[in-house]
Amino acid sequence: MPEIDALLGLSFCMYFFDNKQHKLPHLHVKYGGYELIIAIESGECLEGYLPNKHRKRAENHIAEHREQLMHMWQKAVNGENPGKLGDIC
Template identity: 30%
Template sequence: MPEIALFYGIRVTMYYDDHNPPHFHAEYNGHKAIVEIDGVRVIKGALPSKQLKLILAWCVLHQDELMQNWELSKDGKPMNRINPLV
């Protein structure tokens, strides 16, 4: 599961050949969530409130890059790192 970003202790990953809808995995201090890229919403799991706000803001800023990585993962190609939220 490639790490595509890491910021404020939040690790963002994507699996190859993962199920639809397009999404990524976010993990913070033992909390895990799956975030839908298009809908910018948690579809499974939970993060603490502060980290949830950060990851959703990051998702909005990087939706195009996240979708590009989703397509790369579907083709089994290496994914790109995405700039962290600063």
């Protein structure tokens, strides 16, 4: 699973072909031993847990970069490397 971004200890990851279980465009956000899956479009927490402070930071980061993350999601579900957040798409 490629890490597409990191922010203050948070690791944002996107699996290739990962649209079967959740069906929604989403990211896996890891912090220490915690992992939370967050929907890109709605910001909804789909599965897992992050401590509140880190969850809010992750949700805000995703909201700020929603358009680019959606473009990256399309690449990932087609089996392409989505690249890193901040790369020119």
